[in-house]
Amino acid sequence: MIIPAFNEEESIVATVDSLRGIASAVDYIVIDDGSIDSTNELCEEHGFPLIRLPINLGLAGGFQTGMKYALQKEYDAALQFDADGQHIPAFIQPMIQAMYETNADIVIGSRFAEGKKRFSARMVGSTLISGLIKLTTGKSIKDPTSGMRLYNRRMIELFANKQDMAPEPDSLAYCIRKGASIVEVSVEMQERLAGESYFSASQTVSYMLRICVSILILQWFR
Amino acid sequence: MSILLRVFLVVCALLVLVFMIRRIRKAEIHTRDTIFWFLLAACFVIIAAFPQIAFFLSRLLGIESPANFIFLFVIAVLFIREFTSTVEIAKLRERITTLAQELALAQAGTDNEDAIENRK
Numbered sequence: 001m002i003i004p005a006f007n008e009e010e011s012i013v014a015t016v017d018s019l020r021g022i023a024s025a026v027d028y029i030v031i032d033d034g035s036i037d038s039t040n041e042l043c044e045e046h047g048f049p050l051i052r053l054p055i056n057l058g059l060a061g062g063f064q065t066g067m068k069y070a071l072q073k074e075y076d077a078a079l080q081f082d083a084d085g086q087h088i089p090a091f092i093q094p095m096i097q098a099m100y101e102t103n104a105d106i107v108i109g110s111r112f113a114e115g116k117k118r119f120s121a122r123m124v125g126s127t128l129i130s131g132l133i134k135l136t137t138g139k140s141i142k143d144p145t146s147g148m149r150l151y152n153r154r155m156i157e158l159f160a161n162k163q164d165m166a167p168e169p170d171s172l173a174y175c176i177r178k179g180a181s182i183v184e185v186s187v188e189m190q191e192r193l194a195g196e197s198y199f200s201a202s203q204t205v206s207y208m209l210r211i212c213v214s215i216l217i218l219q220w221f222r
Numbered sequence: 223m224s225i226l227l228r229v230f231l232v233v234c235a236l237l238v239l240v241f242m243i244r245r246i247r248k249a250e251i252h253t254r255d256t257i258f259w260f261l262l263a264a265c266f267v268i269i270a271a272f273p274q275i276a277f278f279l280s281r282l283l284g285i286e287s288p289a290n291f292i293f294l295f296v297i298a299v300l301f302i303r304e305f306t307s308t309v310e311i312a313k314l315r316e317r318i319t320t321l322a323q324e325l326a327l328a329q330a331g332t333d334n335e336d337a338i339e340n341r342k
Contacts, residue, residue, distance in 0.1 A: 050330070
């Protein structure tokens with residue numbers, strides 16, 4: 001279980017504590033992505049298993065560090081889990097269950113697997129990305145932007161060794177085209193406890209642009 | 223091609239030369255990085271000295287004035303340069319990322335060993 005954290009001093013302890021209570025059967029590791037607040041000290045104080053990156057690499061680099069660690073330690077599966085308290089540990093077990101039952105390469109903790117999307121700017125973006133993935137791969141993914149994803153051994157190897165594989169929707173499309181099977185499990189999410197999202201409002205436009213171009217055009221040459 | 227443009231090209235070449243030599247003196251850039259700029263300066267001087275080249279090439283490409291050809295030439299060269307720079311930066315970023323990750327993983331490895339040692 002990989003928890004990338006960048007300046008998450010307000011939420012990291014609560015997040016990891018909540019997860020230790022419920023999902024005690026899984027190992028976890030915090031990836032401190034060169035935080036400049038007390039995230040690092042807090043993790044050491046509480047004895048959380050920690051990998052500290054000397055510089056800030058961004059979500060993709062931090063997450064990949066976790067994947068490399070998982071590969072080194074020969075884990076069968078790795079879960080991407082947010083440090084900001086958005087993700088709820090109670091839904092981890094159903095996701096693992098789903099992976100066992102369906103033999104999927106990637107299990108997505110999906111907010112919209114059942115039920116409708118609430119209308120908001122974020123949902124419009126999400127729907128657009130879903131549409132693009134459907135268009136280019138023929139597969140329907142209801143919640144491509146969910147940050148709660150479980151990867152099997154094959155995907156761990158792929159993400160650890162291949163550069164330019166951010167844990168983002170365009171990589172999902174890439175994996176599907178490479179023959180990965182993806183299953184969605186219905187989960188709930190909370191509002192973030194604290195901390196800044198990797199995507200601030202001003203970055204959202206450039207994020208959408210990058211993902212759309214990547215899925216529509218660049219994907220075919222990767 | 224006016225005499226003014228030719229003088230301008232030579233002045234540009236001299237400026238590039240002076241700028242590069244100052245940077246090399248201060249050891250701010252490596253000699254191998256300057257080769258491109260010296261070649262560009264040399265091109266300016268050659269075109270200034272032999273404007274026939276610009277005339278010939280602009281006729282060949284159907285460009286009305288040689289001055290326009292020079293603009294096009296410079297823009298094209300800079301485009302290529304910018305593109306190779308982008309590739310270079312991407313390579314460097316990838317290397318830094320890998321270095322940081324390997325360092326962090328190695329560090330985490332020794333920390334864990336220490337923790338196990340301490341527990342004994």
